[in-house]
Amino acid sequence: MGRAFVYVILGGGVAAGYAAHEFVKKDVPHGELCIISDEPVAPYERPALSKGFLLPEAPARLPSFHCCVGSNEERLTPKWYKEHGIELILGTRVKSADVKRKTLLTTAGETISYKTLIVATGARPLKLEEFGVTISDADNVCYLRNLADAQRLVNVMESSTGGNAIVIGGGYIGMECAASLVINKVNVTMVFPEAHCMGRLFTPKIASYYEEFYKSKGVKFVKGTVLTSFDSNSEGKVTAVNLRDGTKLPADMVVVGIGIRPNTSLFEGQLTLEKGGIKVNGLMQSSNASVYAVGDVAAFPVKVFGDIRRLEHVDAARKAASHAVTAIMNPDKSIDFDYLPFFYSRVFTLSWQFYGDNIGEAIHFGDYSGTTFGAYWISKGRIVGSFLEGGTKDEYEALSKMTRLKPEVDDLAELERQGLDFATTVSVKLMPSSPPTEAGSSDVVVEKPLYAWHATAGVIFAASIAAFAYWYGRRRRRL
Structure with missing residues (x-):
C-alpha cells in the first residue's frame, strides 16, 4: 500500500x-x-x-x-x-x-x-533523563514544544495558581514561560547553570536589566547550579527539586527548557x-x-x-x-539564500530584537534604567551584531539594514555616544540604490571611516536624503 x-x-x-x-x-x-x-x-x-x-x-x-x-x-x-x-x-x-x-x-x-x-x-526538547534525572514524566513536569505540550502546561498551571513553579533553564523557553506563569499568578523560581539569563545571546549588562525586571515581578533566580533530583509524593507528582548546590526548592509544577x-x-x-x-x-x-x-x-x-x-x-x-x-x-x-540572523522576544511589556552575530566587543548604548537601550558588537573593526529593546518599527528596520552593511568603526566612544542614531544615519546614508532582499547577492562594504563625515555633515546629509528619495521612488514604481 x-x-x-x-x-x-x-x-x-x-x-x-x-x-x-x-x-x-x-x-x-x-x-x-x-x-x-x-x-x-x-x-x-x-x-x-x-x-x-x-x-x-x-x-x-x-x-x-x-x-x-x-x-x-x-x-x-x-x-x-x-x-x-x-x-x-x-x-x-x-x-x-x-x-x-x-x-x-x-x-x-x-x-x-x-x-x-x-x-x-x-x-525535539532535550529531556532531563539525558542528564541523569529521573521521573521527568511526572504529571506536573512540563516541556513546551508542540500544541499538546502547551495544553498540558496550561492545565498544570491552572491547578497551581498561588503555588510554586520551578523553571529549569534560562533561555527562550525559560524566560517566556516564566513571564506567563507570573501573569497566571504562580510563584516562579528560575534555575540555570549560567552566570546570567539568555547566556548564548545577552551580555551581562543586558541580562542584568531583564533579571531585575523579572525580580520586580516576583521572579527569583538561582544561578550557577543545576537540577539533580526530584522529591515526589505517593501519587508520583513532584513536590520539590534538589539542586547540585544543596538547595531544595518546593514545587507544585516544573517547567523544563534546557535546549533542543x-x-x-x-x-x-x-x-x-x-x-x-x-x-x-x-x-x-x-x-x-x-x-x-x-x-x-x-x-x-x-x-x-x-x-x-x-x-x-x-x-x-x-x-x-x-x-x-x-x-x-x-x-x-534561483540564487543563494542571503539571510541576516535575526532573533526576537516579547515578555511582559518588554520587546527586543537582535540582528547578526554577538561576537567581539559589545558597545552598550541608551538608558539601561529606562525602556529603550541596546548594544553593538564589533569584530575586526566592523559592526557585526546589534540589539535593541523598546524600539519602533523604523528603528528596528534601520538596525537590520545597518547590521547587514557591517560598517567600519574607528571610534568606539563616539559609537557609544551616538547609540541608536548611528544605525539610523548609516542605514540611510550607505544603503545601495536597490534595497537588499533576503536572497540578495552581496554585502556592501564600507571602506572609509564613518566619522570623517562630521566636517561636511550638511552636504552629505542632503545628498543622503536625495539618494534615499530616489531609491524610494524607484521602489514605489516597482511595487
Missing part, C-alpha cells in the same frame, strides 16, 4: 506551513504536494505557544494562529489546504526514509514516494550532517539533490558571515522554507 507525490514536506511545523504557502504562490498543481506530520493539526505558528497560548485572558487558540499569520499573510486552515489540492497526512509518524529510492515508510506501514522532499522535521536537538535520525548515514543538522547549500539543498532541509534541522551557509550555521528561530524557518520552494520550482532563476 502506498501513495506517490511530486513534492513531500516531512514535518508539520512553521517551516511546513510557509513552504506550502510558497508552493501555492508558485502554482503547484493540485494533488502534487503533501505534508506529513506527527501532530494531529495543520501547521501553526509555534511562537504562539510560549506567548499567547499561555495567557490567562484571551489566550491564543487554533485556528487563530495557523500559518501564515505570523508574517501578516493569510491563515492556512485545513480548508485552505483542501481548496489548494494539498494532502495533509496528519497524526502520522515516519519510521524510516530511503533517499536513494525516494520513499518514506510510516509506522502504519504505508509507503509514500516523492520526487522532491523538503525535510522540516524541526527539533534537531530531528535528523531518519537521515543519518544518508545525508551529510553538520552543526547537529542536515547540511544544505545556498538553495537549501542537501547532499542528495532531491532532498532539501529547512528550519531548525537545517545547517545552511550564512553569506554575511561566510560560515555554516543552524539557527533555532522562527524567522529563519519561515524565510528558508520560502527560499527552498523557490529553488525547487524555479531552479534557473
